[in-house]
Amino acid sequence: MANYHPSDELLMQFSAGQMPNALGIMVACHLETCHHCNRRIKVYEQLGGEIMQDTAPVEVGSNVLSELLLKLDKPETEESSAQKPYASVDPRIPRPLSRFVPSYFDQLEWSGMSRSIKEFELPISDTQYSAKLYKISAGKELPVHTHKGNEFTLVMDGSFSDKAGDYHQGDFILADTQTVHQPKAADNADCICFAVLDAPLKMTGFFGRMLNPFLS
Amino acid sequence: MSQDQTDTAQSFDDLIIIIAQNKDRSAFIQLFEQVSPRLKAYAMRCGASATDAEEVVQEALLTVWRKAHTFNPKTASAITWLYTIVRNKRIDLVRKERPDLITSDDLWPETYTDNEHLENEVESDLNVNIVRTLLHGLPETQRQIVYKVYFEGKPHSEIANELDLPLGTIKSRLRLAMKKLDTLAKEQMTWLIIILLTNF
Numbered sequence: 001m002a003n004y005h006p007s008d009e010l011l012m013q014f015s016a017g018q019m020p021n022a023l024g025i026m027v028a029c030h031l032e033t034c035h036h037c038n039r040r041i042k043v044y045e046q047l048g049g050e051i052m053q054d055t056a057p058v059e060v061g062s063n064v065l066s067e068l069l070l071k072l073d074k075p076e077t078e079e080s081s082a083q084k085p086y087a088s089v090d091p092r093i094p095r096p097l098s099r100f101v102p103s104y105f106d107q108l109e110w111s112g113m114s115r116s117i118k119e120f121e122l123p124i125s126d127t128q129y130s131a132k133l134y135k136i137s138a139g140k141e142l143p144v145h146t147h148k149g150n151e152f153t154l155v156m157d158g159s160f161s162d163k164a165g166d167y168h169q170g171d172f173i174l175a176d177t178q179t180v181h182q183p184k185a186a187d188n189a190d191c192i193c194f195a196v197l198d199a200p201l202k203m204t205g206f207f208g209r210m211l212n213p214f215l216s
Numbered sequence: 217m218s219q220d221q222t223d224t225a226q227s228f229d230d231l232i233i234i235i236a237q238n239k240d241r242s243a244f245i246q247l248f249e250q251v252s253p254r255l256k257a258y259a260m261r262c263g264a265s266a267t268d269a270e271e272v273v274q275e276a277l278l279t280v281w282r283k284a285h286t287f288n289p290k291t292a293s294a295i296t297w298l299y300t301i302v303r304n305k306r307i308d309l310v311r312k313e314r315p316d317l318i319t320s321d322d323l324w325p326e327t328y329t330d331n332e333h334l335e336n337e338v339e340s341d342l343n344v345n346i347v348r349t350l351l352h353g354l355p356e357t358q359r360q361i362v363y364k365v366y367f368e369g370k371p372h373s374e375i376a377n378e379l380d381l382p383l384g385t386i387k388s389r390l391r392l393a394m395k396k397l398d399t400l401a402k403e404q405m406t407w408l409i410i411i412l413l414t415n416f
Contacts, residue, residue, distance in 0.1 A: 008394045012362075017262075017303040018369025020311075020318050028323045042292070043397060046347040048303065049296035051366050054351075055261060057253030064270050065248055069241070071274075072281055095325050124318060 002034050002170035011037060015044030022124045022131035022196045026154050028096035029194065030172045092157045092169075097194065100124055101133070105157065105192055108133070116140035128198075135192045136160060136185035144182045149198030151175045158191035160184060228294030236284035248277055255302045261367040262306055272309055276302040300324070350396060358393040361386060 006014075006027050013019045014027045031037055090104045100122050101108070110118035115137065122131040133156070136142065153173045160167055162181040167173055175181065185191035228251070234243040252273050259269035279301050287297050304320030311317040351359065364375050372390070376383045 008397070009390065012365055012394065012397075013369065014323075016366040016369060017307050017320075018365065020307050020320075020323060022318075024323050025318060028325075042296075043347065045300055046293065046296045047351060047362070047397065048366055049293065049299035050348050050351050051363060052254055052258045052299050052302070053295050053348075055254055055257040058257040058260060058266075058269070060252045060256050060273060061270060064252065064274055065245065068248070068274050068277055069245075071278055072241070072244070076282065096322050099322060123316075 002030065002036075002168075002172065004165070004167060004171040004173050005034065005037050006030060006172050007174070008040065011040050012044045012047075015041050015048055017048075021126050022122070022129040023152060025096050025100075025124060025131070026152055026172070026194060026196050029094035029154055030170060032094045032096065033170050092192075094156075097122075105133075105135075110135060117142060122194075129196050131194070131196050133192060133194055135190050136183065138185055138190050139187040141182060141184040144180060146180045147175050147177055147197075149177065151198075152196040154194040156192045156194055158189040159186045160191045160193070161186070228298070229289050232280065232284050232287045232294055232297070233289070235281065236287060239281075244277075244281060247280070251298055252277065255298065258299075258302060258367075259306050263368070264306065264309070268309060272302060272305045275305040275309070279305070354393055354396065358389045361390050362393050365390070 010019070010023075010027060014024060019027065031041060089098045089101055092105065093101050108120045110120050112118045117134060117136050117140070119132050119134040122133060124131045136158075138158070151174070153167075153175065155167050155169050155171045155173075157169060159169070160183045162183045164181065228247065231243045231247040231250075234240045235247065255273045255276055256266075256269045259272040260266065264272060276298070280298070283301075287294070292300070304324065307320045307323075311319055351362075354362065360379075361375065364370060368375075370378075372386050373383055376386045379386070
């Protein structure tokens with residue numbers, strides 16, 4: 001049972017369907033095991049239902065119903081019925097993330113920043129957030145650091161601690177520009193975390209422009 | 217709970233259950249007539265064009281037809297269930313041409329969207345009434361911001377610009393609204409117990 005949770009504001013944004021990117025995946029991963037946040041989500045979804053109920057109705061074209069009635073008896077197309085091929089992955093990986101992590105944690109191609117910390121880029125970064133897994137070796141401590149923007153962390157395996165607390169599997173932690181910390185993995189196991197960081201506001205260079213055509 | 221407040225929700229519930237049990241087309245048409253204008257309005261408020269919004273409505277109602285058996289009035293009211301379906305279809309419409317992007321199924325895998333462990337804890341009718349009363353009881357300034365979160369998903373800084381208010385004001389109004397909802401989430405069990413006891 002997690003002790004650290006996404007803020008209500010994030011849960012509301014998630015329920016509103018306004019967080020469909022890496023941070024959304026992270027909240028979904030937390031929700032998989034967090035009963036406490038699931039209950040909150042239910043309240044925010046009810047709020048969504050009420051808000052929809054309050055919206056002034058807009059007339060729907062008459063063809064919409066007739067087309068729909070024709071579709072009712074058709075078998076579901078592959079597109080809508082096919083389950084996504086979820087690789088049989090590490091049971092430590094929550095289902096919302098499993099599609100994006102190709103193998104067991106131990107078999108991932110971790111790239112080293114140093115011997116005590118390694119990372120694995122996740123293919124769900126976008127112009128707003130970048131996402132990766134990182135692994136702190138058992139008993140290792142990172143240098144004291146602060147953050148340029150927000151950094152959301154979800155503990156996936158093992159545990160780590162800093163001055164503010166101890167964090168275990170399922171804990172959802174936000175570090176921002178005010179946070180100065182020195183995370184240390186527990187002695188008994190490597191600590192694997194899923195991290196989502198504010199992406200740099202402006203990306204330069206050819207590749208950056210390609211990804212983000214709205215910034216010129 | 218007054219009857220007139222639950223009438224609409226009640227009849228949506230009934231229609232969905234009839235659809236689930238009998239694949240009843242006339243119940244489906246009735247449900248369509250009643251809910252589709254609001255589903256369309258919701259999609260449009262979220263930024264969809266009228267054409268896209270109608271596609272979202274079609275997809276959502278098709279899911280209602282196919283998944284009616286998964287509707288459980290004990291865990292969610294009909295309008296909440298419909299909301300989650302149309303919300304997911306709206307997300308997926310944008311992603312149709314970008315298979316690399318995250319889908320609603322990534323965010324809300326079915327294994328736990330229709331989970332049952334909430335069943336014993338949430339009395340949906342009761343909740344809906346409390347949520348509705350609370351939403352309508354919020355001061356206009358707070359409600360406006362909650363609506364913006366749901367429909368526009370804009371960052372606070374952008375909302376602040378639009379409303380020509382300081383960022384701090386936006387944050388504090390949202391925080392106040394959330395605090396009321398949070399209290400609600402915590403208190404719903406207490407209320408439920410009180411009501412059950414008094415009815416007994």
